[in-house]
Amino acid sequence: RVYERILRATKREFYEQASIDPTVLPLLEKADREGVETAWHRYLKQQPQCGFGLLGVCCRNCNMGPCRIDPFGYGPDKGICGADADTIVARNLMRALAAGAAAHSDHARDIVEVFRGIVDGWAKDYKIADEQKLLGIARALGVKTDGKSIMEVAKEVVEIAEMEFGKPDNSPLRFLNAYAPERRKELWRKLGITPRAIDREVTEIMHRTHMGVDADPLNLIAQGLRAALADGWSGSMMATLFSDVMFGTPKPIKVWANLGVLREDSVNVMVHGHNPLLSMQIAEVAKDPEMVELAKSVGAEGINVVGMCCTGNEVLMRLGIPIAGNFLQQELAIITGALEAVIVDYQCIMPALVDVASCYHTKIITTEPKTKIPGAIHIEFDKANARESAKKILKVAVENFKNRVKERVFIPKEKMEAVVGFSVEAILSALGGSLEPLADALKSGKIKGIAGVVGCTNPKVRHDSSHVAITKELIANDILVVGTGCWAIAMSKHGFFKPEAAEMAGPGLREVCKALGIPPALHMGSCVDCSRMLIALAALADHLGVDISDLPAAGSAPEWYSEKAVSIGSYFVASGLLVHLGTIPQVLGSKRVVELLTKDAESLVGGKFFVETDPVKAARVMIEHIREKRRKLGWPE
Ligand code: XCC
Ligand code: SF4
CATH class of the missing domain: 3.40.50.2030 (Rossmann fold)
Structure with missing residues (x-):
C-alpha cells in the first residue's frame, strides 16, 4: 500500500512527505533542479524492497547458498544445509547486532588508545580535562587513589580498560562489574550471559553464525544479549567515560540546531561521524588566529564549524558547536552549496556524499584508515600530532572557499535554540x-x-x-x-x-x-x-x-x-x-x-x-x- 501511494504521488507530494523539517523540502527541490540524488530518491528506486530480505529469511552465510525460505510455505522451508527460517533469521539478526556492538566498541578502543597516549606521553595534544571523573572511574573499578598522582591513577585505569577488549579469563567485564546493579549481575550469571571480553563476544557471534555451529534461536539470541551487554556496560560506556575525562563532562549549554546554522559569509566546515578525537580538535583549531587569518585571506569572515550526527553531538554538548542536522540531512548540507568540506571519521557516513559533493565545490575528507570512500580526499588524522594534523585537514576546507559558487548557494533560514548537555x-x-x-x-x-x-x-x-x-x-x-x-x-x-x-x-x-x-x-x-x-x-x-x-x-x-x-x-x-x-x-x-x-x-x-x-x-x-x-x-x- 505504501508502495502504491508512493507511485501515485507527484514529486512534490513525495518530497512533502519526506520530512516534517522545513529545511528538507526546498533542498530536495533544489537537488531535483540540479540533478542530484539523495537517500530519499534512492529509497524510491529500491521499491519494492526484497521480501526475503525484509523478513530476514535470506542466508548468505556459506557458498552452498545463497538460500532463502519461502515465507508462504509453498517453496523451500530449509536451506541447503538444513537451516530453517528460525535459524536463518536469528543468525542474521545476531550478525547485525555483532556489527553494531563492534562499531561502538571499536570507537571506544580508539578513545582508550589515545587515553593510553596521554599516560605514555605521545598524545601531547590531549589531556585529562576532568580529574574528578577519572577518580570516580578509578573508585568504581576498585583502583586505590590515595596518595597517587593523577597520572598514576590514569595508568592503572587504562590498563583495566585495555583488557576489556580481550582479557583472556572468564570473569565478568570490569566496567560492567563496576557499574551494573547487583541483581542484574546475578541474573546474567544465572542465565549464562555475563560478558567476558568485548572482542570475544563479538567473535563468538561470528563463530556461532558460521555454517554448522549454533542453530538454536534461543541460544543465538542469548549470545547476542551477551555481546550487547558487553557493548552497553563496557564498550560504549568506556567511550563515554573516557571522552568525558579527556574533553570534559557535558554541562547544560545553549546551542543552535538545523541547517540555518550554515553561514553565507564564512568558511563552512561540517564534522560528521562519531568519534570526538578529531572533531574536538577541528573545533579548537578553527579558533586559532593563524587559521582565522587564512580564512580572511580567502575572503571569508571566519571559520564556521558545524556538526552532523553523533560527532556533532559530542562537540555540541562540550563546546556549543552548532549542529546542522541529523542523519538524513547529511546530503542536504552539501546541496545548500555553502559547505566547503565535510570532515568525517566513521559510522553513518553515506558513501553517496562523494556523488553529491561532485555536483558542488564541497570536499569530502576521510581521516581514518578504516574509513575510505572512493572519490574522497584521504588525509589521515595523526593522533600523535593532533593539532597540526587537524590544521592540515582544516586548511583544505578553508582554501576551498574561493571555489564556492555564490549563485548556487541556498541556506535555509531555519535554526532553533536548544539547551543540551x-x-x-x-x-x-x-x-x-x-x-x-x-x-x-x-x-x-x-x-x-x-x-x-x-x-x-x-x-x-x-x-x-x-x-x-x-x-x-x-x-x-x-x-x-x-x-x-x-x-x-x-x-x-x-x-x-x-x-x-x-x-x-x-x-x-x-x-x-x-x-x-x-x-x-x-x-x-x-x-x-x-x-x-x-x-x-x-x-x-x-x-x-x-x-x-x-x-x-x-x-x-x-x-x-x-x-x-x-x-x-x-x-x-x-x-x-x-x-x-x-x-x-x-x-x-x-x-x-x-x-x-x-x-x-x-x-x-x-x-x-x-x-x-x-x-x-x-x-x-x-x-x-x-x-x-x-x-x-x-x-x-
Ligand atoms: Fe547514526 Fe549516531 Fe543512528 Fe544518528 S542515531 S543515524 S547510528 S548518528 Ni545513534
Ligand atoms: Fe544456505 Fe545453510 Fe549456507 Fe545459509 S549456511 S547459505 S542456509 S547452506
Whole structure:
C-alpha cells in the first residue's frame, strides 16, 4: 500500500512527505533542479524492497547458498544445509547486532588508545580535562587513589580498560562489574550471559553464525544479549567515560540546531561521524588566529564549524558547536552549496556524499584508515600530532572557499535554540546533588516515569515525525524523556529542548521542569552515551532498592536504521527495559524469533521488544507499561 501511494504521488507530494523539517523540502527541490540524488530518491528506486530480505529469511552465510525460505510455505522451508527460517533469521539478526556492538566498541578502543597516549606521553595534544571523573572511574573499578598522582591513577585505569577488549579469563567485564546493579549481575550469571571480553563476544557471534555451529534461536539470541551487554556496560560506556575525562563532562549549554546554522559569509566546515578525537580538535583549531587569518585571506569572515550526527553531538554538548542536522540531512548540507568540506571519521557516513559533493565545490575528507570512500580526499588524522594534523585537514576546507559558487548557494533560514548537555552529573546537579527529588517526584506521580528515546532517522519514516510524535505524547503524559543520537538532534531542531517546552508537558512534569529550569526532554549525548542512561537507571534502581526491570521506565528507537541500534536496543532489553522499535526489524520470517524477542525475553531478563510503526500507539503502550510498573511498586498511577 505504501508502495502504491508512493507511485501515485507527484514529486512534490513525495518530497512533502519526506520530512516534517522545513529545511528538507526546498533542498530536495533544489537537488531535483540540479540533478542530484539523495537517500530519499534512492529509497524510491529500491521499491519494492526484497521480501526475503525484509523478513530476514535470506542466508548468505556459506557458498552452498545463497538460500532463502519461502515465507508462504509453498517453496523451500530449509536451506541447503538444513537451516530453517528460525535459524536463518536469528543468525542474521545476531550478525547485525555483532556489527553494531563492534562499531561502538571499536570507537571506544580508539578513545582508550589515545587515553593510553596521554599516560605514555605521545598524545601531547590531549589531556585529562576532568580529574574528578577519572577518580570516580578509578573508585568504581576498585583502583586505590590515595596518595597517587593523577597520572598514576590514569595508568592503572587504562590498563583495566585495555583488557576489556580481550582479557583472556572468564570473569565478568570490569566496567560492567563496576557499574551494573547487583541483581542484574546475578541474573546474567544465572542465565549464562555475563560478558567476558568485548572482542570475544563479538567473535563468538561470528563463530556461532558460521555454517554448522549454533542453530538454536534461543541460544543465538542469548549470545547476542551477551555481546550487547558487553557493548552497553563496557564498550560504549568506556567511550563515554573516557571522552568525558579527556574533553570534559557535558554541562547544560545553549546551542543552535538545523541547517540555518550554515553561514553565507564564512568558511563552512561540517564534522560528521562519531568519534570526538578529531572533531574536538577541528573545533579548537578553527579558533586559532593563524587559521582565522587564512580564512580572511580567502575572503571569508571566519571559520564556521558545524556538526552532523553523533560527532556533532559530542562537540555540541562540550563546546556549543552548532549542529546542522541529523542523519538524513547529511546530503542536504552539501546541496545548500555553502559547505566547503565535510570532515568525517566513521559510522553513518553515506558513501553517496562523494556523488553529491561532485555536483558542488564541497570536499569530502576521510581521516581514518578504516574509513575510505572512493572519490574522497584521504588525509589521515595523526593522533600523535593532533593539532597540526587537524590544521592540515582544516586548511583544505578553508582554501576551498574561493571555489564556492555564490549563485548556487541556498541556506535555509531555519535554526532553533536548544539547551543540551545533560550528562548524569548535570542532571544530578540540576536536582540539587542527589536523586532524592527525582525519586520523590516519581513516587508521588508528578513524574509518572522515564522514557529513553534514541536512534536514527530512516527514509522508511517521515523524517523526524515519529521522534516528535512519540516525545510529545510521552511528555504530555508526565513522562520525562531522555535520549541521544539523532533523536536528540531532532528534538533540538523542533524546539523540545527549550525550557519553554515545559508548556508541552503534563501538569506534573511541567511543574518539575519549571522548578528546575530544565526542558521536559533531555539531551544526554551521542549514541555511545546511551551508556549514560544505563548509569542513571542503575543509580535510580539502587536508590529505590529495586531492580532496573521494576522501574517505571521504557525505551524507544522510533526511526532507527543502524545495526548499532540493534545492539543498543538489545542491551536495554537485557538490562530489564521494554523497548519500542518504530521501524520493523528484519525478523518477521520467524515466528519463533519474534516470540523470543517480544514475549519470552521478558520472563528471562525482565525486558522485551515491541514493534509499532505508529508513534502515538507506541507511546500509549509505553505509558501503559509504566502504569503497570507503578502499580506493582504501589505508587499512585
Ligand atoms: Fe547514526 Fe549516531 Fe543512528 Fe544518528 S542515531 S543515524 S547510528 S548518528 Ni545513534
Ligand atoms: Fe544456505 Fe545453510 Fe549456507 Fe545459509 S549456511 S547459505 S542456509 S547452506
